[in-house]
Amino acid sequence: MQYLLLIAMDEQAYAALPDDVAAENMAAYGKFWAEMDERGVMRGGERLRPTTDATCVQVRDGKVITADGPFAETKEQLGGYYLVDVADLDEALEVAAKIPGAQLGTIEVRPIWSM
Amino acid sequence: MSGPGPGGVPGGRVDEAVAVAYREEWGRIVATLIRVTGDWDLAEECAQDAFARAVERWPRDGVPRNPGAWLTTTARNVAIDRLRRAQSGRRKLEELAGIEERAMFAAPDDHRAEHESGIVDDRLRLVFTCCHPALALDAQVALTLREMVGLTTAEVARAFLVAEPTIAQRLVRAKRKIRNAGIPYRVPPRAVLPERVAAVLAVVYLLFNEGYSASDGDDLVRGALCDEAIRLCRTIAELMPDEPEVLGLLALMLLHDSRRAARVDAHGDIVLLEDQDRTQWDHDAIDAGLAALDRALALRDPGPYQVQAAIVACHARAPVPEATDWPQIAGLYGELARMTPSPVVELNRAVAIAMADGPGAGLARLEPLAASGVLTGYYLLPAARADLLRRAGRFGDAAVAYDEALGLVRTAPERRFLERRQAEVRAEVRAEDEERRPGRPRGGVDDPAA
Numbered sequence: 004m005q006y007l008l009l010i011a012m013d014e015q016a017y018a019a020l021p022d023d024v025a026a027e028n029m030a031a032y033g034k035f036w037a038e039m040d041e042r043g044v045m046r047g048g049e050r051l052r053p054t055t056d057a058t059c060v061q062v063r064d065g066k067v068i069t070a071d072g073p074f075a076e077t078k079e080q081l082g083g084y085y086l087v088d089v090a091d092l093d094e095a096l097e098v099a100a101k102i103p104g105a106q107l108g109t110i111e112v113r114p115i116w117s118m
Numbered sequence: 119m120s121g122p123g124p125g126g127v128p129g130g131r132v133d134e135a136v137a138v139a140y141r142e143e144w145g146r147i148v149a150t151l152i153r154v155t156g157d158w159d160l161a162e163e164c165a166q167d168a169f170a171r172a173v174e175r176w177p178r179d180g181v182p183r184n185p186g187a188w189l190t191t192t193a194r195n196v197a198i199d200r201l202r203r204a205q206s207g208r209r210k211l212e213e214l215a216g217i218e219e220r221a222m223f224a225a226p227d228d229h230r231a232e233h234e235s236g237i238v239d240d241r242l243r244l245v246f247t248c249c250h251p252a253l254a255l256d257a258q259v260a261l262t263l264r265e266m267v268g269l270t271t272a273e274v275a276r277a278f279l280v281a282e283p284t285i286a287q288r289l290v291r292a293k294r295k296i297r298n299a300g301i302p303y304r305v306p307p308r309a310v311l312p313e314r315v316a317a318v319l320a321v322v323y324l325l326f327n328e329g330y331s332a333s334d335g336d337d338l339v340r341g342a343l344c345d346e347a348i349r350l351c352r353t354i355a356e357l358m359p360d361e362p363e364v365l366g367l368l369a370l371m372l373l374h375d376s377r378r379a380a381r382v383d384a385h386g387d388i389v390l391l392e393d394q395d396r397t398q399w400d401h402d403a404i405d406a407g408l409a410a411l412d413r414a415l416a417l418r419d420p421g422p423y424q425v426q427a428a429i430v431a432c433h434a435r436a437p438v439p440e441a442t443d444w445p446q447i448a449g450l451y452g453e454l455a456r457m458t459p460s461p462v463v464e465l466n467r468a469v470a471i472a473m474a475d476g477p478g479a480g481l482a483r484l485e486p487l488a489a490s491g492v493l494t495g496y497y498l499l500p501a502a503r504a505d506l507l508r509r510a511g512r513f514g515d516a517a518v519a520y521d522e523a524l525g526l527v528r529t530a531p532e533r534r535f536l537e538r539r540q541a542e543v544r545a546e547v548r549a550e551d552e553e554r555r556p557g558r559p560r561g562g563v564d565d566p567a568a
Contacts, residue, residue, distance in 0.1 A: 004300040114298055
């Protein structure tokens with residue numbers, strides 16, 4: 004089964020991390036990716052630029068409405084994601100708990116709705 | 119299929135046989151059908167159908183010698199019919215065909231042998247899935263009662279004082295999440311087993327407490343939750359005989375439940391432990407509880423349920439209140455506070471210390487707890503303080519603390535109890551006043567010098 008693991012965290016707190024901690028964190032992400040890739044569950048994933056670089060688009064009555072910012076103001080923001088292919092929710096939760104971001108933020112585990 | 123028993127069974131006996139079979143077999147049948155078909159709704163419907171057929175046929179044909187096998191086979195046949203009509207997968211049908219053989223030849227009560235042989239009882243899969251932490255706690259509770267225990271949606275609703283459509287929707291959503299989110303139907307692997315066992319036990323204990331707190335006596339369904347929780351825990355203990363906390367919780371519930379008849383008087387008022395008629399305690403339940411605790415402790419892996427059971431066991435072993443081993447209880451609360459730190463545990467520990475070393479020692483522990491404010495709004499804190507002040511002979515202070523407790527208490531029996539105590543300490547205060555002012559008229563007059 005495929006799951007999208009969404010990494011939500013306070014991006015301001017994250018940006019304020021000292022350089023050495025941030026570097027350690029990046030190394031941990033690299034290690035996580037390599038481990039999951041070797042295990043054969045990794046299907047993709049990216050880091051996202053902060054919500055200050057986000058733009059929202061809506062189409063209403065045929066008109067495109069563009070606005071600065073994320074679609075919702077929340078305490079934690081989407082900072083990245085992984086797509087994994089695992090046996091079941093238990094394995095997805097186990098993988099999610101290994102994401103370095105789980106230490107600082109929250110991982111939302113969403114099953115892919117196969118059409 | 120098992121042969122029918124002697125015909126012409128009296129109607130009452132058949133009803134009883136169906137009721138017993140329902141209690142014993144519902145969870146097992148549902149659990150197996152879920153594993154084979156992967157369809158929770160289908161499993162429930164087929165189990166229901168099998169019992170409906172038993173109600174119809176057993177009075178006519180007699181109660182089968184092995185009702186469990188009869189019901190399993192019947193439910194299986196219903197499932198096969200439905201799957202055939204739905205032209206469903208061939209493997210499911212083959213698996214269903216295999217059930218009959220097992221249902222006929224397996225001794226239905228030999229759970230232990232099954233466990234030891236490595237074949238997992240489907241009911242364990244069911245209970246772990248119902249209590250999966252990815253489900254909301256209220257959904258876990260509703261699912262466990264519906265699928266494992268076999269309560270109807272209406273009964274679950276009554277037990278939790280919630281509208282029936284709410285429970286029905288909760289069940290539908292939970293089953294949908296199990297399917298869509300890919301919650302596996304299995305006993306969790308070793309690495310996560312302790313936390314998952316804890317999740318199951320939390321649901322079982324919640325059921326028990328829900329029943330135990332229903333002291334009004336006007337709702338039998340709620341009271342019956344205690345029996346269901348104990349029965350469920352017993353089943354889990356049979357299926358996982360080496361889990362000490364399962365036995366610990368079983369012991370804890372049995373020991374609490376042994377006092378059921380003595381803890382409320384004829385008016386529905388609470389009778390405190392020290393005032394209970396101990397001959398009214400259920401000594402069979404106490405023996406069973408102590409035996410479960412001994413088995414748990416022999417596994418040498420202590421946990422919070424075992425410690426709590428050991429505390430209740432200290433009371434159960436005391437033939438009179440004065441024989442209670444309070445120093446032991448105070449020590450056990452210390453142990454519990456180490457395992458699961460909480461202000462409520464500290465409160466109980468302070469009371470035990472008061473009983474062991476005198477009210478002064480207990481009050482010395484309560485004061486910082488009260489000052490910290492973590493238990494603000496919790497009526498048992500001022501109630502415990504009031505009781506210790508009363509025992510210390512500080513009746514005026516006790517009366518003030520009882521006032522505070524009465525401002526927070528919610529249920530009627532607890533309120534009546536506090537009011538009784540309040541009246542007692544007020545009477546003591548008056549008596550002291552009179553002693554201090556000999557010859558003065560009753561009620562006294564203003565006398566700033568007094």
